Amino acid sequence: DTGVSQDPRHKITKRGQNVTFRCDPISEHNRLYWYRQTLGQGPEFLTYFQNEAQLEKSRLLSDRFSAERPKGSFSTLEIQRTEQGDSAMYLCASSFGTGSAEAFFGQGTRLTVV
């Protein structure tokens, strides 16, 4: 197992376009998280899945954002009608078991909206 994998690593898009990111967690990790990180800041929580169920969403996750985790495996994060303020690093993390388990992060997807 090579760890948490994210694709693409970089994405440049024009304002108003839709983008989709993919995250493949570590095999058998039941918990999956999405975070967003802007320059000079720590990552901020966006949403959390336990298996295929989306159990928690941040207020940061506006109605332009949607996340899925079909069959409890990989996850996708879609941003519709992108805005310049969406430019950030989008990080995916996974863990196994309970909330006290260690979280492992992917390399992130750097989104630039022009």
Add this chain to the structure above:
Amino acid sequence: KQEVTQIPAALSVPEGENLVLNCSFTDSAIYNLQWFRQDPGKGLTSLLLIQSSQREQTSGRLNASLDKSSGRSTLYIAASQPGDSATYLCAVYGGGGNKLTFGTGTQLKVEL
């Protein structure tokens, strides 16, 4: 709402020096605390995980302590090397939902 603060925001030290990074959090009802390393433009690498029932964890030249009641953690790096240059992030799980709450990090530069 859980809030995490890291001090200092930036630190520059000569190679070989021992150093301490500080992390504080406002809500002591946490499950665990993790220290991460982040290189520029990269993802996060987990360094140490301390469960709420533990006082410290060690990995190589790194030692992290946790004082849950006072809401504090420290990361001790012994005999620093230029390869240790990175941003170090502290995060707590709990005290506000199923998520990690991060500090803004300490940017460390170890000079030759």
